[in-house]
Amino acid sequence: MRAWVLHGPSSGAVEEVADPVAAPGEVVVDVERVGLCGTDVEFFTGEMAYLADGHAHYPMRLGHEWCGRVSAVGAAVDPSWVGRRVMGDTMLGCGTCRRCTRGAQHVCAARSEVGIRAGRAGALAEQVAVPVASLHRLPDSVDAELGALVEPGGNALRAASATGAGPADRVLVLGPGTIGLLTAMFLRASGAEVHVLGRTPESLDFARSLGFVAAWDEGSLPSVAFDAVVDASNDPRLPALALDLVEPAGRVVCIGLAGVPSTVDTRTVALKDVTLVGILSASPGLDATIAAYASGAVDPRPLVSAVAGLESVGEVLAGQLPVGAGPGPKVHVVPGG
Template sequence: MNNRLMRAFVLTAPGKYAVQEVPAPIAAPGEAVIDVERVGVCGTDMEFFTGAMAYLHQGHSTYPMRLGHEWAGRVAAVGAGVDPAWVGRRVMGDTMLGCGVCRRCRRGHQHVCEKRQELGIRGERPGALAEQLAVPVSSLHVLPDSVDSVLGALVEPGGNALRAARAAAPRPGDRALVLGPGTIGLLVAMFLRAAGAEVHLMGRADNSPVLAHELGFEQMWTEDSVPDLPFDAVVDASNAAHLPGLALELVEPAGRVVYVGLAGEPSRIDTRRLALKDVTAVGVLSASPGLDDTIRAYADGTVDPRPLVAATVGLEQVGAVLAGERPADAGPGPKIHVDPRTS
């Protein structure tokens, strides 16, 4: 019997939350317990906060729930059947936890398993907004010394961005346009630049270009000011329902469009235009196939996402962040991190 308690952020209903004392996890067979050091707050968490997240209406998720799927920490204990050498390792983990036995899982596509759990999102697997977390060891990825907890908690969004950048298939000298300069969009831009592309960004007029310029991206546009240039690839990393169609309009014939953003309502593209322009369109769900390469890119400095983190708060401040408040000392970055060890 487990009598240990820990602090956790619990979302009890739309807009309702509490930091609670809950039972600390015990590692089941095949699992590890993690001392959580850093957690990223993302747009999906905010959708759960408002009640707009589709999984709530599809029966995949229910309140109360514990959010947090972008995390880094250290293995504190392991369950039966797990090599004890895992204890003490610094790790991050895959969000997508497949059943392990279906055809998709057997083919290495556990991130689209029909029966998958998504840590802190889908199913009954509590997320990382707590002092400790229990996950299958099979989902863990070891972090080298050069990837600290800040970078570790940015691996999950980075994996999505890496996959989107690779789907754009840039060649040195290609021109790429990224729609939506949020966390994912800026990370996509970084990976595209690392591949040798000339990168342009498009955002709303009320989005400050300061951070993009600080990151070295000078070609920053609004929807009304995008120049008439041939874009070999366009990546939609936004949540605007009309931008997938615009991406198809803006891309060069024989180019590539990549969809990694999700709108709150159905978005549409004209497949006639897709065919007549001979465009390749790719959808990206999940960082899973890109996690290890993202860790390597952070470790060797190919991409440095640290400027994206605007502030780090404790569990008590998570509710305000989910409600849209920015910490008073926040920098220009789009990402807020949480350190569950602090009050």
């Protein structure tokens, strides 16, 4: 089959590789769509921390935001899975440790991550093999475009839920990228008043086009009370800014990852009685995200700026968008296209 293989920083290409075979407990999925994200960019540039700590190494096959249709099953897998439309969890725990048995497989110390960690091949290929236990069924109302947005949506839903916000609350989202805007969408669906903080006029204009009229840069941010602040940026300054801006007894949610350590003053956390929450992984939020997309409560389609083939992956990861790309932050790949 055809797959996009990354051999080192800025060195990747479409190659013919062996077809995946479903091991016991696994399935093979014909991949319909894959989303490219910031993690993929970090592997492409060589800046991803997993490369330094040994959790990942080249060559590797990226792609963890995917959907497709099951085409084969391994031993001990119900054959009725064949033909079903699915997406899959990225985080694959060992299944036996204390964290896994307590329902937190997404932080298992021995986990693999599809297209990211421990050599588990990703979905930037015509097919991918994954454990059947990682699959989530997609209803007909969730097409391939939405299906490939479930994984980032699960992260965002968890961030929005962690704010505890509802109709009486005002929330500020720092960073109008894919995760920030998805978080804003889930917050809006909960009834919260949503504000967005960004840096560039283009990103703020795009946020406004999605209906987030309260979109600001740091110089224009109004002096109002924020009951929760979500840092969905990669700016190491912003966790401290979030703590400064949040109301006493409010909540700060950190889902963005900077390339260098961020610093917050825990004295401020204590004196303001702030709850500080970290979010890693979509795992606990996948089913609720599928339901939100299926019902139309959240519509993330405008975030997709372009759809490309495998041959364009390297260019996109290098920052070159396909001709005719729209203003959204997300590019999708159709491996069989």
